[in-house]
Amino acid sequence: QKEVEQDPGPLSVPEGAIVSLNCTYSNSAFQYFMWYRQYSRKGPELLMYTYSSGNKEDGRFTAQVDKSSKYISLFIRDSQPSDSATYLCAMCGAGSYQLTFGKGTKLSVIP
Amino acid sequence: KAGVTQTPRYLIKTRGQQVTLSCSPISGHRSVSWYQQTPGQGLQFLFEYFSETQRNKGNFPGRFSGRQFSNSRSEMNVSTLELGDSALYLCASSPGEVGVTCAEAFFGQGTRLTVV
Numbered sequence: 148q149k150e151v152e153q154d155p156g157p158l159s160v161p162e163g164a165i166v167s168l169n170c171t172y173s174n175s176a177f178q179y180f181m182w183y184r185q186y187s188r189k190g191p192e193l194l195m196y197t198y199s200s201g202n203k204e205d206g207r208f209t210a211q212v213d214k215s216s217k218y219i220s221l222f223i224r225d226s227q228p229s230d231s232a233t234y235l236c237a238m239c240g241a242g243s244y245q246l247t248f249g250k251g252t253k254l255s256v257i258p
Numbered sequence: 259k260a261g262v263t264q265t266p267r268y269l270i271k272t273r274g275q276q277v278t279l280s281c282s283p284i285s286g287h288r289s290v291s292w293y294q295q296t297p298g299q300g301l302q303f304l305f306e307y308f309s310e311t312q313r314n315k316g317n318f319p320g321r322f323s324g325r326q327f328s329n330s331r332s333e334m335n336v337s338t339l340e341l342g343d344s345a346l347y348l349c350a351s352s353p354g355e356v357g358v359t360c361a362e363a364f365f366g367q368g369t370r371l372t373v374v
Contacts, residue, residue: 179361190262190348190368191301196361235301239360244289244352245314246360250300 150174153236153249162258166223170236170249173217177238177247180212182221185233185251194221194234226256260285262351262366270372276337279369281349283330289313289354290332291363292324295346307332308354339373346370 153170160166168182179198183191197203200214209222219238223230236249263282271277283290292304303316307326324334336343350363 179359181361183365188367188370190264190365193361193364196359198359198361237301241359243314244291244306244308244354244360244363245303245316246291246293246301246350246363247303248293248301 150247151236151238151249154252155250157253157255159255159257160226162226162228162256164226164256166226166230166254166256168221168223168234168236168252168254170219171217172219172238172247174238174240174247175214175217176240178241179239180210180219181237181246182208182210183235183237183248184230185235187232191235226254228256228258231255262349262364264347264349264366264369266369267367268370268372270374271339272374273339273341275339276335277339277371278333278335279347279349279371281332281334281351281366283332283349283351284364287351287353287364288330289352290326290330291350291352292332292334293348293350294318295348295368296344301348304334336371341373344371344373 181196182194185191203210207224211220233251235251237246289308291306295301306314326332346368348368349366
């Protein structure tokens with residue numbers, strides 16, 4: 148079993164839809180949970196991060212972490228064609244700089 | 259503030275050759291991490307350097323090595339290239355200080371290595 152599981156998709160939604168992206172993990176030592184967005188032929192761009200359990204909102208994006216279930220989510224409201232990209236979840240333990248990534252979910256937002 | 263710069267952007271090498279990739283971190287950042295991204299395995303951690311010292315290493319063979327210079331720039335080297343080394347190699351820059359989290363990692367555009 149991989150440490151971080153993420154459905155690779157692809158996921159195709161109409162413009163304006165609410166998108167839900169998810170990851171599960173097995174390592175209970177993970178404390179920091181990140182979401183990166185990666186456009187084709189580019190490096191990953193940090194969208195948001197959450198420490199431990201809870202929710203965090205930034206504009207159209209909301210990140211949720213449920214440590215009891217070892218489950219994290221990213222919600223995108225009012226999705227736009229410019230949101231079309233691969234979304235990667237990543238996580239690490241306290242004091243560590245080694246990120247463990249999911250394989251990424253490819254999202255297409257259709258105008 | 260300039261971002262993370264990786265050079266070159268693209269490389270084509272032949273099996274058995276060696277290659278050196280370069281990463282210049284964000285000004286003031288002292289930690290540099292390297293990752294390999296492939297369609298099959300996703301992003302995998304190679305190693306992390308802080309103040310010229312390797313602090314952490316992933317599960318890759320000894321053909322993969324790296325170093326960091328006093329100005330925090332880092333290089334990674336792959337010797338005796340294999341077809342399976344074809345990948346996007348990404349560098350991430352972080353302040354690296356105690357108390358600064360892994361969440362403060364910013365990635366470069368990557369170097370696309372093709373081994374033929």
